[in-house]
Amino acid sequence: MRLRCQWRVGGLIDSVFGLRLVVLVGYGVRVGQASNIRWRRGPLWPVVVGVLLAVLGVVVSGSGGGWLLAGGIVVAGGGVLLTGAQTAVERRSQRAAGLERASRVATPGLDLPLLDTVDRQDLGVQRSDVVLAYRPRDQHQVLHDRLVEGRPVLLVGHSMAGKSRLAYEVAQDLYGGWPVLVPEPGQDLAPLIDDDGFREVVIWLDDLQAYLTAQSPFRLAWLRKLENKNCRVMATIRASEYEKFQPQGDIQPAGWDLIQRCVLVRLDEDPGEQDRLADSIEDARVAAGVRRYGLGEYLGGGYLALDRYQVGQRTHPLGTALLRAAADWRRLGLETISTENLRAVSTAHLSDRDQLAAAETFDQALAWASTNTAGIRLLEPAGSDTWIVFDYLLDHLATEQPTIPEAMWTRALSTITDPGQLT
Numbered sequence: 483m484r485l486r487c488q489w490r491v492g493g494l495i496d497s498v499f500g501l502r503l504v505v506l507v508g509y510g511v512r513v514g515q516a517s518n519i520r521w522r523r524g525p526l527w528p529v530v531v532g533v534l535l536a537v538l539g540v541v542v543s544g545s546g547g548g549w550l551l552a553g554g555i556v557v558a559g560g561g562v563l564l565t566g567a568q569t570a571v572e573r574r575s576q577r578a579a580g581l582e583r584a585s586r587v588a589t590p591g592l593d594l595p596l597l598d599t600v601d602r603q604d605l606g607v608q609r610s611d612v613v614l615a616y617r618p619r620d621q622h623q624v625l626h627d628r629l630v631e632g633r634p635v636l637l638v639g640h641s642m643a644g645k646s647r648l649a650y651e652v653a654q655d656l657y658g659g660w661p662v663l664v665p666e667p668g669q670d671l672a673p674l675i676d677d678d679g680f681r682e683v684v685i686w687l688d689d690l691q692a693y694l695t696a697q698s699p700f701r702l703a704w705l706r707k708l709e710n711k712n713c714r715v716m717a718t719i720r721a722s723e724y725e726k727f728q729p730q731g732d733i734q735p736a737g738w739d740l741i742q743r744c745v746l747v748r749l750d751e752d753p754g755e756q757d758r759l760a761d762s763i764e765d766a767r768v769a770a771g772v773r774r775y776g777l778g779e780y781l782g783g784g785y786l787a788l789d790r791y792q793v794g795q796r797t798h799p800l801g802t803a804l805l806r807a808a809a810d811w812r813r814l815g816l817e818t819i820s821t822e823n824l825r826a827v828s829t830a831h832l833s834d835r836d837q838l839a840a841a842e843t844f845d846q847a848l849a850w851a852s853t854n855t856a857g858i859r860l861l862e863p864a865g866s867d868t869w870i871v872f873d874y875l876l877d878h879l880a881t882e883q884p885t886i887p888e889a890m891w892t893r894a895l896s897t898i899t900d901p902g903q904l905t
Contacts, residue, residue, distance in 0.1 A: 581593070581594065581674070583666070583669055584663070584665055584666060584669045584670075584671055584674055585663055585664055585665065585666065586604065586664040586665065586666055587600055587604050587662065587663075587664045593661070594661035594662060594663055594683065595661065595662060596658070596659055596660065596661060596662065597653060597654055597657055597658050597659070597660055597661070597662040597684050598654055598658030598659065600662055600664075602646075602647075602650050604664065605646060605649075605650055605662075605664065605686055605688060606646035606688030606689065606718065607646045607647045607650050608642070608646070608647075608778075608781070608782030608786070609782075610781040610782060610784065612768055612781055612784065614763065614768065614781065616647070616651050617759050617762055617763075617777060618651075619644065619648050619749070619755065619759075619777075620752065620755045621648065621747055621748070621749055622648065622651070622652060624747055625637070625648060625649070625652045625747050626652050626655075626656065628745045628747060629652065629653065629656055629657075629714055629716070630656065631745075632709065632712065632714070633709070633744070633745045634705055634708070634709065634714075634715035634716075634717065634743060634744045634745070635715065635716055635717065635744060635745050635747060636690065636717045636718070636719060636741060636744035636745070636746050636747070637649055637716075637717070637718045637719070637747050637748075637749060638718075638719055638720075638721055638724050638746055638747070638748050638749065639718075639720070639721055639748065639749030639750065640720060640721045640722070640751070641720050641722075642776075642778050642779040642782045642783045642858065643749045643750075643751075643776065643778050643779065644749065644776075644777055644778025644779075644781075644782070645718040645749055645778075646688055646718055647778060647782075648749065649688075649716050649718060653684060653714070653716050656714075657684050657714055660682055660683060660684050660714070661682075661683045661684070662683065662684040662685075662686055663683055663684070663685050663686065664686045664688075665685070665686075665687070665693070665700075667692040667693045667696040667700075668693075668696035668697050668698045668699075669698070670698060671700075671704055672704070675704055675707050675708060675711075676707070680711060680713075681711045681712055681713070682711070682712050682713065683708075683711075683713045683714075684713070684714045684716060685708060685713055685714070685715045685716070686716055687700070687715065687716065687717035687718070688717070688718050689718065689719065689720070689723075690717040690718065690719040690723075690741075691719055691720075691723040691726070691727075691737075694727070694736070694737035694740065694741075695737070699736065699737065700740065701740075702739055702740045702743060705740060705743055705744075706743075715744070717744060724741075727741055751776065756772060756773055756774075756776050756777070757773060759772055759777045760772045760773035767873075767877060768780070770873065771784070771873045771874060774873065775873070779858070780873070780874060783858035783872075783874065784872075784874030784875075786855065786858060787858050787860055787872050787874055787875050788874070788875065788878055790855060790860060791805060791860060791875060791878070794850065794851075798842060798847060798850045798851075799832060799842075800828065800832065800842050800843075800844070800846075800847035801842065801846075801847040801848075801850040801851045802831075802851075803828045803829070803831040803832045803847070804824055804828050804847055804848060804851050804861060805851055805860055805861060805871055805875065805879065806831040806879055806883060807819070807824060807827045807828045807830070807831050807890070808824065808861055808869055808870065808871040809871045809875070809876050809879040809880065810827075810831075810879075810883075810886045810887070810890045811823070811827075811890065811894070812870070812871060812876060813876075813880060813886060814886065814890065814891070814894050816894060816898070817864070817870060818864040818865065818868040818869060818870050819868065819869055819870075820867055820868050820869075821848070821867050821868070821869070822867075823893060823897060824848075824869060825844055826893055827887075827889055827890055827893050828844070828847070830887040830889035830890060831883075831887065848861070852869070858872060859872065860872050860875060
């Protein structure tokens with residue numbers, strides 16, 4: 483009798499301990515989950531069944547009570563773990579959806595890509611048909627040092643100055659193995675930035691004005707949090723856009739406070755730098771173009787110029803004929819061509835079909851060819867009523883149409899006093 487009572491008392495103690503263990507296990511797991519993500523109610527039946535089995539262990543005699551108690555703990559604990567697994571899956575799904583909405587760059591594996599795996603064109607670097615190894619700019623070391631300091635950096639320069647290429651080369655050298663986030667303008671980045679695991683990430687803000695003028699603009703508070711998380715913020719902006727954000731009297735445009743938080747690195751026109759870069763290029767034609775226009779302007783603008791010319795062949799046949807005429811004029815050894823001569827020889831570069839189909843006037847064609855697009859004119863003013871074709875386009879046109887029409891020779895001979903000028 484005494485033994486039986488002792489056993490029942492011991493079983494009661496074990497069962498009470500077991501119940502407490504069940505409760506503590508569930509509470510501990512829930513608190514751990516709640517520290518990372520809002521608790522979502524999971525299935526309660528495993529916990530209920532586990533508690534009932536543990537209570538039943540109190541009244542069952544013999545070794546069966548212990549087995550029931552152990553089974554209760556296992557069932558209750560399994561229920562809590564199941565809830566935890568479901569929560570983890572839900573959390574990964576939410577993070578993947580947030581990344582997909584927020585990032586312009588594909589995120590394979592539901593995570594941010596590393597900087598050195600991203601195509602530089604996705605970071606705003608202009609494509610170029612000229613294969614040329616990167617030449618360090620005068621501001622290369624300055625940008626390098628500012629990034630190492632950990633402050634957000636803003637590169638300011640005119641269109642086609644090479645801002646994005648310089649930013650890419652420096653950042654890739656320093657942080658090529660870091661994840662990179664290229665946000666979509668207007669997206670709420672707070673859930674990503676506030677995540678405990680969001681640290682040591684490169685934030686790429688090419689054309690910063692798009693992020694500052696979006697309906698939901700990039701916030702100064704985010705910039706401060708990113709600094710605290712040892713992230714690197716790289717931004718670029720055109721000089722003309724930068725001026726729009728500068729205060730006018732007592733009026734401070736929205737976004738100016740964020741710009742002030744950044745360290746400015748200016749990429750200004752510098753003839754000395756252009757000469758240094760040109761001297762390092764073996765191709766004489768490319769070197770001349772870099773010396774005249776600048777490295778970024780010539781390489782990046784050349785691709786855009788060629789693309790615009792090719793589109794214009796369908797939409798502006800007379801305009802593209804003017805460009806071919808100006809190119810042939812230079813090939814004859816006469817650098818600039820007057821408006822009068824351009825008008826006289828342009829039709830020599832039109833096919834019969836184009837002449838019949840041409841709906842644009844000479845003035846319309848000239849306006850299209852000489853329009854400034856992204857800092858580049860296909861046909862550039864060269865003085866009083868004279869024009870010169872863009873250098874980069876000249877090479878392409880010489881290859882496209884190697885034979886100079888006879889009308890060009892005739893017109894050129896009639897406008898010069900020394901035929902030896904012609905090449």
